[in-house]
Amino acid sequence: MRAAVDPWGSKMAFADNDLSFNVLGPLEVYARGRLVGVGSPKHRVLLATLLLKAGSPVSNRELAVAVWGSHQPESPRRAVQLIVSRLRTLLGGASIATCTDGYLMDIRPERLDLGRFRYWLEQADLAASRSDLDMEAAALAEALVQWRGEPLVDVPSDLLKQHVARLAEQRLQALERRIDVELRLGHHLDLVDELLEATTQNPLRERFWAQRMTALHRSGRRAEALEVYHMGRQHIVAELGIEPGDEMRRLQGLILGHVPTDQDNPAVMLPVPRQLPSELPVFVGRKREIAELDRLITGEERESRPAVLISGTAGVGKTALALHWSRRAADQFPDGQLWVDLHGYDHRPMTSPEQALKSFLHALGVPEMAIPPDLDSRSALYRSLMDGRQALVVLDNARTAEQVRPLLPGSPCSAVIVTSRSQLTGLVAAECAHAMVLNVLSRHDSREMLIKRLGADRINAEPAATQRMVEQCARLPLTLAIAAARAAQQPHQSLQALADRLQATQESLDEFTDSDAAIDLRAVFSWSYRTLSKPAARLFRLLGLHPGTDVTAPTVASLAAVPLDEVRPLMNELTGAHLLTEYATSRYALHDLLHLYAAELARVHDSRADQEAALRRVRAHYRNIEPLPGSPADALVKV
Known part of the structure; x- marks a missing residue:
């Protein structure tokens, strides 16, 4: 775990009149590093009330209620003013400011342990938004370091007890969150002893019992994890008269090695995910493809765990077809439908298999803390939960076969649809996926x-x-x-x-x-273009200079000044990305709009001299062959 960077330094140096305050434990005031006595209980109550709302005004009435409760003095305002005056004398006068009908504790957040606690919670939230687990754990640890015990344990005030209870709950939530993050980082061995203490001190807090079960189970101590479940259950039943919640019971089922069902306990039944997005309001055509999907996935001849890869160029409607068919056939998958956008060709970061599996496991009812930290363990748990399920898994916008493989369920009853701009040859070859290439509309x-x-x-x-x-x-x-x-x-x-x-x-x-x-068509095309190797990207741009969209491999070799045996792998890369189509042996076609996009790229990335040289080479190529009437060669010869 990375150490969090303390913006104030590990040791704060104080000037002569600098003060620091602590409320997350006994009330403490330090001046120049030395503990200062605050005085009578009334002084402590009023100071604590101001500190709990540091930076915000507190009314005279609220201060009076905090100090005297229902036994108010004859002149509460005057009595409060007197205590404030004495505190100002004690603190040097600068910290307590007068405001309309009250006072305000005017100190920087770093001078108060509660301010530092809240700062580190904000840093943890920021780290979480960046998916930086190490920094999130470090920030939460720094937040918890600010605590020294029960808040304001030496300050007698019934009103402040409500604030103290809220603060104590915030600490427990921060502790639970830090342990969750540590479990996700795979630090289960280091947490076992800490969780023993947490469950001992908070026996009715189910999250700690569940975290302790998880840490033990991942440490290979399965029997102890199950014993912890029974211990926690006994405490909860004895004190509250109720059974543990779904989280603990689902964990017990996972540790026992089976998926809970309605026969085991109706309340523990895993949820049925329904993740399909809303269908587009306009969908036309594709009758042949829909019939083929019916035959491959739900027909009488369907294979065990059928998988279909729908590939095609950008904007051709792959996602629309997958979603339309999935919505239409949803009733045939009673155990749910899982959907994930893998962002393989997108302006957003590509979804990793680990992220996709986490989403699926959440949808299948696995608690956050029970999700393993590594890819192999997540994939194994996913396959176990999907075993025997009649479910549909849709993996949209995939870039590589490696991105898809860990997401394939092991159950022969489930089905998979993958969409991609790439042909994903590895998926077809190794996983026996059926390839369906989508063309433009009629x-x-x-x-x-x-x-x-x-x-x-x-x-x-x-x-x-x-x-x-x-x-x-x-x-x-x-x-x-x-x-x-x-x-x-x-x-x-x-x-x-x-x-x-x-x-x-x-x-x-x-x-x-x-x-x-x-x-934006340029943006959509660019996501495919950016995945190309440099030689293939150059070849694609030069194809935009060709006067027609129909080419042969020898023509392309001349255009790019690349030997024929070297140009074929580059053309295979373009066809694999559906930027070029081989419609007959050694005959290729470029979609009209892709041809236009390639020409735009050539004008931006290739010098005028390089463009003219490419055109001269292709003209020379066509002059050495017998042109067909109306062919690109015929047009070039006449130039």
Whole structure:
């Protein structure tokens, strides 16, 4: 565990009039490092009341109630003023400020142990937001170091007892949280003795019993972990007359090595996850793919634990298809549906298998502290919990097979759908996943998509403009959705005008940009481009200079000035990322909008001289072959 950095130094040096105060234990005041006596109990009560609300005004009435309770003096305001005057004399006068109808303790947070406690809790929250477990644990440890015992144990006040109870609860919550983090870090061996003390001092606090069970179980002391459950249960039943809560009972079931069921105890039954996101309001086509998913996953010929990989280029509708089918077939998976976005191609950090498994285990009812710290243990627990379940697991937007493998359930009753821009050959080869490559929509389905988004009347009124929009969007669902959104935002503008605008920007993707990265076509394409090796990225850019979208391997070799045996692996990398399609042996096609994107990248990243040299090479290549009429070679020879 990393040590937290103390912003005030491990030892605070005080000037002559500097003071520090402690309330997380007996009330203490230090001046120049020496303990100062505060005086009578009334002085201690009033000072403690101000310290508990340091930095905030406290009314005369509240101070009087804290000091005298229901037995108020004849002039409470005057009596409070007198005590404050004496405290100011004791403290040097600078710390207690007068405000409207009361007083305020004017000290810096670091001069009060409660202020330091709260500061370190804030630092723990900040570390948690960055998923920095080491720093979170260190900050929580620093927060707990501020405590010396029961708060204000030597300050007699019924009113302050409420504040003291809240502070004590905050300490216990911080301790529970620190132990949770330590368990996630795998420090279970170091926690066993501390948790023995915690359960002894707080026998009705179930979280400590559960943490102790977890630490013992992970330390290989299974029998002792089960004995701790029975000890905790005895305390809770004897004192409260109730059974332990779900957390302790689920842990007992996990330690015993079986998943609790309704036959074991209805209250312990693991939850049924329903994680599928809301379906998109517009979905068209894909009848052939839906029928194939039916056959592979729910049909009579389905295999044990069927897995289907839906791959395709950016914006082609992989997620939409997976979600539509999953929603449609949800009833056939009564034990739940798990869904995770792996952010393989995204502006957000990629989801690690450890993070995805943690999410799944939470959904399956595993308490935070029972989630193992390492990948292999999490995956093993996940497979155990999924054993025998008839569940659907959807792994959306995966980048690599390594990211997916730990998330595959072992149960033959479950099914898996993976979506990716990559072909994930390793998943198909090693895990026997069925590969389904998604293409652009048909012209008919593209038109249907525009009808669903803009209405039949508007589309039928301008059939020619609609057809132009379909072609200019290259039948890609994402670009059709963007174009339809533009049209919907301008209901009085004709579709002809929109088609003209799309036509006018055929040399750029400007009409398909947006502040939302999820629907900005350049951003969406860039997430695939950035995964390429440098040679493959250069090759992709140069393909944008080719006058057509149809190429052969020898043509590409000439374009890039790369030997044929070296260019093929690069083209395989592009096809694996669905940035290029091999539609026949050694014949490749680039999607129209990807071709445009590649050309934009070439203009940005490749010098004018390099671009012209590439075009000269490809012209020379075509001059040495017999061009087919209307082919790119024919066009180049005539240049």
